[in-house]
Every structure is written in C-alpha cells, then in structure tokens.
Amino acid sequence: MPILSEFEYFKPSSVREAVRLLSKHKKPAVLAGGTDLINNLKEEIDQPDAVIDIKGIKELSGITYKNGVLTIGAAVTFSELLDSRVIQSRFPVIAEVAKTVGSVGIRNRATMAGNICSAVACADSGPLLAAYEALILVRGSKGKRKVLAAKWFKGNKRTDIKKAELVTAIEIPLPARRHAGCYVKLGRYSGEDLAQASVLILALPGKQYRVALGAVSPVPVRASKIERLLNGQHLSDELIAKCQALIPGLISPITDIRATKEYRSHMCQVMFARGIRAAASRFSGNGPEYGVNLI
Amino acid sequence: MKKKLSFVLNDRKITLEIAAQEVLLEVLRDKLGVKSPKCGCDRGDCGTCTVLMNGKTVRSCIVLAVEADGQRLTTLEGLMKDGQMTPLQQSFLEHNSFQCGFCAPGVILAATELLERNPKPSGDEIKEAISGNLCRCTGYLPIVEAIANVNNALTPPGRERLGKKVRS
Amino acid sequence: MNGLKFVGHEEIRIDGKPKITGAAQFVDDLDFGPGLLYAEIVESPLAHAEIKSIDTAKAEQMPGVVKVVSGKDFPFRFGLYMHDRFVFAQDRVRFVGEQVAAVIARDPVTAKKAAKLVKVRYRELPAILNVEDALKPHPLLIHPDLKSYKHVPWFFPQANSNIAHWRKVRKGDVEAGFKQADLVFEDTYTVPRYAHCAIETHGAVGLFDYSGRLTVWAASQSPFTQRNLFAEALAPLGLSHKDVRVIAPFVGGGFGGKAGVSMEILAAALATAVQGNPVKILWSRAQEFYNTYQRQGLTAKTKIGVKKDGAIVALEQTLHWDAGAYVEYGANVVNAAGLSATGPYRIPNVKIDSCCVYTNLPPGGPYRGFGYSEFLFGLESHINETAKKLGLDPVEFRRRNAIQEGDPLTYGSKMNPNGLIECIDKAARAIEWSKKEQSENPKTVRGKGFACFWKAPAMPPNASSTAFIKFNEDGSLNVLVSAMEIGQGFQTVMAQIAAEVLTVPLSKIRVELPDTDRNPYEWQTVASHITWGTGNAVKRAAEDCREQILELVERALGQKREDLYLESETVRSRSVADFALPLRDFAINGIMMKDGTYRGGPIVGRGMFMPEFSSALSDAETSQGGKPNVHYTVGAAAVEIEIDKETGRVRIPRVALAVDVGKAINPGLVRDQVVGGLVQGIATALYEDMRFDAKGRLLNPNFTDYKIPTAMDVPERVIPILVEVAQPDGPYGARGVGEHTMIPAAPMIANAVENALGIRIKSMPITAEKIALAIKSKR
Numbered sequence A: 001m002p003i004l005s006e007f008e009y010f011k012p013s014s015v016r017e018a019v020r021l022l023s024k025h026k027k028p029a030v031l032a033g034g035t036d037l038i039n040n041l042k043e044e045i046d047q048p049d050a051v052i053d054i055k056g057i058k059e060l061s062g063i064t065y066k067n068g069v070l071t072i073g074a075a076v077t078f079s080e081l082l083d084s085r086v087i088q089s090r091f092p093v094i095a096e097v098a099k100t101v102g103s104v105g106i107r108n109r110a111t112m113a114g115n116i117c118s119a120v121a122c123a124d125s126g127p128l129l130a131a132y133e134a135l136i137l138v139r140g141s142k143g144k145r146k147v148l149a150a151k152w153f154k155g156n157k158r159t160d161i162k163k164a165e166l167v168t169a170i171e172i173p174l175p176a177r178r179h180a181g182c183y184v185k186l187g188r189y190s191g192e193d194l195a196q197a198s199v200l201i202l203a204l205p206g207k208q209y210r211v212a213l214g215a216v217s218p219v220p221v222r223a224s225k226i227e228r229l230l231n232g233q234h235l236s237d238e239l240i241a242k243c244q245a246l247i248p249g250l251i252s253p254i255t256d257i258r259a260t261k262e263y264r265s266h267m268c269q270v271m272f273a274r275g276i277r278a279a280a281s282r283f284s285g286n287g288p289e290y291g292v293n294l295i
Numbered sequence B: 001m002k003k004k005l006s007f008v009l010n011d012r013k014i015t016l017e018i019a020a021q022e023v024l025l026e027v028l029r030d031k032l033g034v035k036s037p038k039c040g041c042d043r044g045d046c047g048t049c050t051v052l053m054n055g056k057t058v059r060s061c062i063v064l065a066v067e068a069d070g071q072r073l074t075t076l077e078g079l080m081k082d083g084q085m086t087p088l089q090q091s092f093l094e095h096n097s098f099q100c101g102f103c104a105p106g107v108i109l110a111a112t113e114l115l116e117r118n119p120k121p122s123g124d125e126i127k128e129a130i131s132g133n134l135c136r137c138t139g140y141l142p143i144v145e146a147i148a149n150v151n152n153a154l155t156p157p158g159r160e161r162l163g164k165k166v167r168s
Numbered sequence C: 001m002n003g004l005k006f007v008g009h010e011e012i013r014i015d016g017k018p019k020i021t022g023a024a025q026f027v028d029d030l031d032f033g034p035g036l037l038y039a040e041i042v043e044s045p046l047a048h049a050e051i052k053s054i055d056t057a058k059a060e061q062m063p064g065v066v067k068v069v070s071g072k073d074f075p076f077r078f079g080l081y082m083h084d085r086f087v088f089a090q091d092r093v094r095f096v097g098e099q100v101a102a103v104i105a106r107d108p109v110t111a112k113k114a115a116k117l118v119k120v121r122y123r124e125l126p127a128i129l130n131v132e133d134a135l136k137p138h139p140l141l142i143h144p145d146l147k148s149y150k151h152v153p154w155f156f157p158q159a160n161s162n163i164a165h166w167r168k169v170r171k172g173d174v175e176a177g178f179k180q181a182d183l184v185f186e187d188t189y190t191v192p193r194y195a196h197c198a199i200e201t202h203g204a205v206g207l208f209d210y211s212g213r214l215t216v217w218a219a220s221q222s223p224f225t226q227r228n229l230f231a232e233a234l235a236p237l238g239l240s241h242k243d244v245r246v247i248a249p250f251v252g253g254g255f256g257g258k259a260g261v262s263m264e265i266l267a268a269a270l271a272t273a274v275q276g277n278p279v280k281i282l283w284s285r286a287q288e289f290y291n292t293y294q295r296q297g298l299t300a301k302t303k304i305g306v307k308k309d310g311a312i313v314a315l316e317q318t319l320h321w322d323a324g325a326y327v328e329y330g331a332n333v334v335n336a337a338g339l340s341a342t343g344p345y346r347i348p349n350v351k352i353d354s355c356c357v358y359t360n361l362p363p364g365g366p367y368r369g370f371g372y373s374e375f376l377f378g379l380e381s382h383i384n385e386t387a388k389k390l391g392l393d394p395v396e397f398r399r400r401n402a403i404q405e406g407d408p409l410t411y412g413s414k415m416n417p418n419g420l421i422e423c424i425d426k427a428a429r430a431i432e433w434s435k436k437e438q439s440e441n442p443k444t445v446r447g448k449g450f451a452c453f454w455k456a457p458a459m460p461p462n463a464s465s466t467a468f469i470k471f472n473e474d475g476s477l478n479v480l481v482s483a484m485e486i487g488q489g490f491q492t493v494m495a496q497i498a499a500e501v502l503t504v505p506l507s508k509i510r511v512e513l514p515d516t517d518r519n520p521y522e523w524q525t526v527a528s529h530i531t532w533g534t535g536n537a538v539k540r541a542a543e544d545c546r547e548q549i550l551e552l553v554e555r556a557l558g559q560k561r562e563d564l565y566l567e568s569e570t571v572r573s574r575s576v577a578d579f580a581l582p583l584r585d586f587a588i589n590g591i592m593m594k595d596g597t598y599r600g601g602p603i604v605g606r607g608m609f610m611p612e613f614s615s616a617l618s619d620a621e622t623s624q625g626g627k628p629n630v631h632y633t634v635g636a637a638a639v640e641i642e643i644d645k646e647t648g649r650v651r652i653p654r655v656a657l658a659v660d661v662g663k664a665i666n667p668g669l670v671r672d673q674v675v676g677g678l679v680q681g682i683a684t685a686l687y688e689d690m691r692f693d694a695k696g697r698l699l700n701p702n703f704t705d706y707k708i709p710t711a712m713d714v715p716e717r718v719i720p721i722l723v724e725v726a727q728p729d730g731p732y733g734a735r736g737v738g739e740h741t742m743i744p745a746a747p748m749i750a751n752a753v754e755n756a757l758g759i760r761i762k763s764m765p766i767t768a769e770k771i772a773l774a775i776k777s778k779r
C-alpha cells in the first residue's frame, strides 16, 4: 500500500538541527526505526508535513555506561540492546525485554525510544523503565530536560513530550552494585505478539524488590504496595500469595480481542509469582537463564 | 518533492530519484524490478518483504526508500554468486523446504542473517530467528531442517521424526 | 507394484529452483508495461443496507482517474453452484466490505485517493449476524429473490427463509435406533469462522483488448472454472468462452481460498470497462480477510445412541452453518458435510440436517477440509464423551465402529477399500496411547487425544481432468495440465507419473502452469482430487504417447508390437536383444525409412479422466440414491499435550497422523502435507478465530490479531504415517490427501484437553485463556 500523503524528509546530523526542524514544521514526525510510524503513515493515522530521520545523528546512536548509569541513545535498536556486552553483563533483564519485542526483522529497526514515544499500553519498555526509575532525556529549542519514567507515560499513546521536543536518550541507573531481574510477557502464543499483560521484577540486595506491570492499565504500573510487602522479607508462598491478592486492586485491565480482563488479571498474578521467584533465584545466581519463557 | 538517493543493491550501484513517501518495498518491486521481496501483509507482520540492509534483515514494507540512501541492500536475487545457489539455498532444495514458495525469499534471507552470526544454531535458535517470517504451508519443520543441515549443525527436534529418507 | 522407478520415490520437487532463487513469478510479479491501470474498490461500511445513491462525479474529475464504475455498469450475478453473488452490489449491500464501486486510475495512489471521493448513501437495514437470528420465524430476508436464483440440481433452497440449501439425510429409522440404544445423549458444539491466510493475497489483472478478447491473469486454483464463470457472467457483453483466457502463474498458497471465483470477477469486469488497457486489482491483507471466502461458522447439535457393547446404533446431526452473505460456493460445503456427517463410522440409523444459512457476514466458502473439520470437531468430541460414558477406551470404541469396505454410506452406496483400522492402530501406537504420561512439573499435566477423520472430494459428478504430453527433440517433455501448483507439489507428482510410464527422468520433464488457451481442461485444483483425477489423466496421456511410440516403431521398423517396451528413454524389444531406439532419435522428427521418407512425427499424447460412475441426483428428503462421492480418504490422528494448569497454555510434545493415501506417489511430499496440515489445524484448535463486532465488522483483519502459527508454535515432534490400501481407480492406487491432514486437529486437541483436565471445551478455539479460566472456575 502506498503512503498517500506527501511530506518532506530530513536526515539531520545533529540534535540541534533536528530540534530546529521540529520547531520549524507544523506537524513533524520523528523517524527512528519506523516500525510504528510507517504503518501510521499508510493508515493516515499520522499525516506529518515533515519526517525527521534521526538515524544520521551520531550522538543518538550509542550505548554507554558511565558512573553507574546506562545511557541508551534514541536511535539504538532493540537488536543492539540484545547484542550489547554491557547490557548482557550488567542489565541482563533489558536484553530479556528486548528479546520479546517483535522478531529479528523488527528488532533490527525498532528502538526503545520509539517504543516509549508510541507509548501504547502494551509497550514492552514501559514496565522496564518504570522499575528502573529511568530518565527520559528530552531536548527542545529551550534546552534539555529529564523526565522520570513514572512521569513520562500520560496515558495510552500519550506522553510528556512537548511540541518540537526530541527524545535523545534514556538513562537507566544501575539500581545496586548487583541486581537481577525478570520480564514475563503474556502473548497468545509463543511467536511474536503484543503483550496482553507483562510483569517486570528487579531483585536488589537486602531482599529489596521492584515490581512493575504492563499492558493492564493505560500506563505502566509500579506496584509499590507490593514492593513494601516484599521488601526485606523472605519469599514464602504465603507472602507471594498476599502480593498476588493485591494485584487486581492495582491494575485496570480491559477486555479486547486479545484477552479478557479476567485472564489478564489472573495472568498478572501467575506471572508475578513466577517472575519474582525467577528474579530472586537469579539474584542468588541459580535462576533460569535470561530469555527463557516462564509461561 | 523528489529526493535523490543512491545505494548498493545486490552489489550494483543504484541512483534514483523518488518522493519521500515512497516505501522501499514498492521501489524495489515497481521501480527496480526486483520481485523476490513480496507483499504479504504490508504492515510488518509477515516477513515476506524481508531484505538485508547492511547484512541485517529489515521489513521493506515499513522502511521508506529514502532510508536506504547510502546503504547496502541484498535481496534473494543477490545471494547467488556466479549463478550458484548458496549452500543454504541448496539445502532448501534438497529438503523440499517450501511449498508455495511465497515465503521462501524472506525465510532464506532471515536464515542467511542467522547463519552469518551463528553458523551452527540449535533448533530453538533457528525457530526464533525465523519466527518473524510467516509460512502457511510447510509447518516450518522442513525449513528448520534445511537450515540446521547447512553446516551440519545440531539435529533440531522433530527432524528425524519427519521420517524422511536421505535422498541420494 | 514393485519395480516402480519414479512413483513411490521421494523425488526432489521440480518447482524448487524457481522458488528458492526468487525466479518464481506470482501474479503481482508480472509486468504489464506502462499501460497498466490500477483499480481501487469502494466498499460497504455497513453489514446490511439499501444503496440509495452513488455519486462518482468528484472522483471522476480527479486527474489520473480513467473510469469509475459501480453496480449499474455490471448488473450481473454469478456463482459456482448458485447464482447469488454480484459483480458489484446492486440495490443492497449484504456484508461489511462488499464491493460497491471501483475507481480505475493510472496509478495506485490516485486510485486510492479517488475512491475516498465516491459518495455512497445508504439506508441501513437491521443486520443478521448469527444463525439464530437468521432462522427466527419471519426473519428479515437477506436474499428476497432466493427462489429465482439458478442453482445446481442438488441444492434445495427454502422459500421465504434465509436457508439457501438444506441437505437432509435419512437412513434407517433414527427414532427406532434411539429406542434400541442403551445410552442416548446429545450436546452442542460451536466452531467460529476462520481465514485461510495464504501468505499471498488475491490478485488479478484483466485485459480486454481491442479484438474483444479477455485475458485474466490471476492467483487462482481454478483457471477453467474462472474462464467459465467470467464468460457466463459477462455473456451479455458478447463474450464467448473461446475469447476468454485465464493464465495462472505460481500461486502463493490457496487452501481453498483461491478456488472458484471471488474478487477475480472484478478484474474481468473492470477490464471490459477500459478496453485496451490492462487493469490490476490486488487485495490488501485486510480485504483478503473480509472479501474472499471465509471458513463458515457452525453450530452442531449431535445426538448419539449406543449399545452397551459400544455399537453406535443411531446418530442425529443438526448442522447450522453461518454461510454469510453469498453462498454460491459455501452451500456446497454444507452439502458435502451433510452427506458425510456420520464420520468414518458404520451407523445403521442416521438423520442429518445440514442447513446453509445466510447471514450478513462475509461470504463463506471452501477451506481445506470443506466442512469436515467443522463437523468433526463436534462429532469426534462427542464420540470421546460417549466412550467415556460407556467406560470404553475411546480408541477401542472408534475401532469397533470404524467403517469398512463395502459398508453402506449415508446415501446408500458402498464404502471404498480403506485402511482405517490400520490407521487407528498405527496412530495410537505412535504416541503410546495406553501409556499414561506423568508430568515432572507439578504445574503441568499431560493428556492424550485421538480423532478419526474422513473426507471425500466434493465435486460435481462430471468434474474432469485432461492432460497433453508433448515430446521435444531431445526426448524431454512438457506436460500440459490445468491443475494448479499451490504448494502441494502436484507438478512433481505429475512428472513422476509421466516419468513412470515413459521412463523419462524428472530432470527432462516440465509440468506447465495453467493457461486456458494452451493447456487442456481441468475442473479446479480443489477437493484433494488432483493426484487422483489429474494423475489419471496424465497417466492416460503418457500411455497414449507410449502407444503411439510403440505403434510407430512397429510400423516403421517392423518390430513386433507386443515385444516392445520402454526403458530408460529407449524403445527396446524383448525378442531382439540388441534393439534400442532412443526416444530423442524420433520423438519429433520421426523415423527415416530406407527411401528417405519419414514415418511418425511429433509425439503428442492426450489423456482424460471423468468419474463416469458418479451422480449427485438423489431423493431430496432422504439423500438416498446416487453416488455423490467418488471415494473417501480416511485416517486417524493422535496427540500428546502438556497443559500448564495456571496459564492454560498447551505444549505439544508429539503428534501422529496416519492416513490411507492409497499409494504415495511421492512419500516425502505426503509427509510434508501432514506436517503443514496438522500445524494449520492445530492453530484453529488453539488460537485462530475471526472476531466481529456488533455491527458485523471484522475486528482482526491482520496478522497482528489473527494469529497464525510461527516457527515457534509447532509441535515438537510430528510423526506422519502413510498407509497404502490401493484405490482401485486411482493412478497406481493413489487417492487424495491434501486437505485431510488438517481435519482431525481440533477434536484431537479438545479430546486431549479433556483427557488431561476432565474439562470438555465445546467451542473452538480452545485458547489458553479458555482453559485457564475453566480450570479456575472448576476449583
């Protein structure tokens, strides 16, 4: 299907130029991987006057790790996240999330920044960034700002981005000297699917945990109530059951053609139980390999 | 507004002028006559439009043609060297790893990328690597079998149970 | 049958190289030059409405638009078995997505933009979106003129109703049967609509040239049927069959979806509107879902009567098919299922009502299995439940009732030779049926499921196949048939048959794709009948060549006819040891005599096959008499599954399918059919499903939400088992197998789920969600 509407295409080589182009146009669209944008152009959901391809901007293309902070450039693809040594060694759960995004041909293009700018409720990066308390780095004509992931997501497909702003990077602070995690994603089958529910868990020293849920509310849900219950405690079956019982109160799943709200809610509890055990055992060095599907 | 772009397609340099909104799949098929990338879904779901961009698979139905500027593209037409099929293609032939063949160009490119990175993939790695390429005919096992056999990698589960005799 | 050199061997496919080098051309890959025009369809947004007006003025004014057409330009009805479908909607639309008008433009972008400018005003009518509403007393009629529609003599439309066809089968005395029975019970099973999802969408290009000849290039399983329907539908334009030509390049998967005529009629019609220019119409993936054919939905009420010893004495089947807005093809699915809804069992007293019901959903039609997958879901689930109630092993129960050669069929004639019992035993053994599997993981539980299946080709009694074989100078040959290569590998199979008779290796045989001008008649590539029907035709054509060759050698060289035979592309004689005449020496140019004259000339063989014993005429109230089905292919399938009790997810460690193919011409290709068919069937059992909203709009017309299996969703082991009880009238004993491998999948899975959990799920698909929530509510 051809794209019906016409637009100008720019491939700036600096963030400054990109921001200038963004502010110059009425309805600009940012192109990174394009896996959402091109479909939206075809379906006329987006009808921009300018498409600004950020893949030519060097400073957006790297993954760096410095002073306990991982910085993922806005043009970094999920495949690059999967292949990154520093991610594999220090943030393996990021790779675990990346592996569930689409399939190879999608991951070779799609970016995490794009994922959180599209900000659909089922975005895989949502619960990840919520749990890591990541910062979204944004540049506009008036300068830079950093937005906490919890403040970034405003609703299904709505974010904190302002007109003529560009996401330049995502900063993920290492939460502790040593940590482990687990991402469990519900799809309708083993192949590529959009999450119908997802659970992300981080296990930190001192039996501290972070829990975030995806696709069961317009924005990722950080389950602080559950975290409070868990923190410092031994992971007993009763404790897990108590946490599970809290889940329905924290989420607002919908029924659509992908799943009913009953199943989403039920599965959040199942996935939480499996995820927390996996995260905890990974923390102690004997959990399941990262990337195995727990459901 | 037309944009001029140039890229290498199957080892040949191409320069052409196109509009910004033109999609790579359509430019390849309709302007350059390269027909092996097919349009199965037109929204990134099926993998039949797969091409290699700098050695990595992309879905050309969701890539703008202008994005190919300065890149190196390979389609199934460009895999053969001196008219010889690659060992992977040969393996597809020997294992009857296709039926209608519509998915084959995409599947073969996805497997090419995999074998480049991982010459002896396990059955599960093969399945993961081609899971973005939908095939409605084969039930995939013959495809997995063909890929696994290229470098005599591990026998994937399910293969010997297909009960195929080795063909001479 | 020993000593076969090609038949029965695992030859490598002859369509391999083009397909894996990218050389194979599909319809959208063909070039038509700068004159090519593009059509875009204006579709109905409503499920049921009257068309008040169509305003095309704005669209026509757009630069680049060549023509805008609508129903008034093509007031024609068409259809394969019943003329109830329209080229373009006339005064009413009957499903969301129905074609109302078309814009033809110089480029696709203009066509799309202009299509948006066509303004259609509707008066919305209440939409009938399910069978219950359609069957209410005094329903709104979807086809008020039903009674006047032309149809085949074996259809029985019901006046003043939405029932387009009602197949009634009455055999024995079903009430007496239930009285005799020790156990009678009934249940209802439902099957939603499904989509074929061939990865290539439909596409067609039409050219009506200035000489008045119409050529259509189409992704089609049915080039000759299309030619016939185009010529019939467009006869008012003065077209004769000889002036219509259909060319079918490689087809990217069919599964029944590209049988008959659906959107291709548009290419034919639109071409006549822009004489001199080819016009292309290509379905998007979404259109592929909602405006071709869908597999029909089914509500099946099944009532069975059995004796304590396990003998089935009576069966009543009430099958209500949600056939959609047009049933020109789908009604025959209903018919075929009705005639065979006993499954492969010997049952003395039978009552079947198979009703084809119009609804305001997209047209139903043929899909691999042709109704059998649908009714067998209920029947084979019910058989399992019956066995359970009787305390019998479900495999043993099936074995006791399995139909055998000579048993009377529902319509009176006799069952063909078959290896059903052998299939049952081998499938059971392959998964160690009697061994109870323990799961190591406390969260999971294992179960095993079994299902038998059968299917006959559903064809008109005079469905024919023909073949030409032409020799070339070097002794190579071209086989001309009009069967279609939709992936099943028929070209290789035909080549093997020709090779066997003529002793020419496959490397020297081409089997051409259909072109109705050049290749001889074939009814359609459907019904799993090609190996059987076209195979017979090719065998006869090859034998015709052989006769010509041997006769010529006798005539020209005085060799004794009865001693002559072919071996390795050479004519040899049993009586003259050193006589050897290679085919290439004379296949085109004949044999030179001493005086320099020649005998013979190009060898061209002809073969035809029509099942002259078949008849579809029978009593309307009972279906007795006639022989509507040429034979049944039977088999059995067995599966072991593991269910995660919390998530409801099903894993398939192994699955076996045994099928009696009569004779596997190419066993490798048959096994490939088993793998592909099972995977397709298992997907309908576990997750595929078409969803409609309350307005009749399809909610998942894409692969994002209509999930078809990926490489990660296949069973861990597939065990294909080929049983060979020869079909007496098949080539080398072969009968069809393409569809059959999909049919048992759904009930087999349902039975395994029941076996594992004690939960009977009676509606497809049996999703992880359904299983998990059922377990939860059982607790």
Ligand code: FES
Pocket (backbone or CB within 6 Å): B038, B039, B040, B041, B042, B043, B044, B045, B046, B047, B048, B049, B050, B059, B060, B061, B062
């Ligand atoms: S056509 Fe591009 S992914 Fe399907």
Ligand code: FES
Pocket (backbone or CB within 6 Å): B098, B099, B100, B101, B102, B103, B104, B134, B135, B136, B137, B138, C199, C252, C253, C487
């Ligand atoms: S061979 Fe037909 S889709 Fe793969």
